[in-house]
Amino acid sequence: MRNIARIMLGIGMAGLLAATSLASGHEGAKEMTGPAKARHDAMETVKDHFVPLVKMVKGAAPFDAATVKKNAEVIAKKLEEASKLFPEGSDKGKTRAKPEIWTNRAEFDAIMKTAIEKAKALMNVDSPDKLAPAVMELGGKGCKACHEKFRKPKDEM
């Protein structure tokens, strides 16, 4: 009887912990407002369409040209949208955008342009052997290049 109670308590605690961490993650996103929230959401959509392509590269999902085309198209469109969501002064409040975006705008815009071009090139990938290089181009010269320079670590948001 005692043991069962302890086990029940254990499960209860684990459930509670999981719920708490989920809730705090959600709350974090909710606190973002204005352009920061809009570009965060656009970027999340970018990620949701990028991850399946990375899985294909890793062999965790079968190559499918139609999905590559569709996802790359969404990535290009959402990056284009995001590029217009960094107005002057929107480095305030809850955001991971670094002030360097506005002091070094030309470089930021150039990386964004490259990323959009790489996403468009990815749309035309029609065979598995072309997928890895195209995904790496977008990830390396797009996402990674920009995040390293212009995005704050999560804990400094």
Ligand code: HEC
């Ligand atoms: C030219 C710059 C640039 C490019 C290119 C770019 N990002 Fe971002 N990304 C940012 C910035 C800046 C933020 C932070 C926005 C904010 O918090 O206001 C961000 C935020 C994000 C987020 C939200 C998560 C978080 O906690 O901030 C995800 C997910 C993300 N990017 C994924 C991607 C992926 C995947 C790609 C490439 C396919 C990509 N990004 C390309 C600049 C870029």
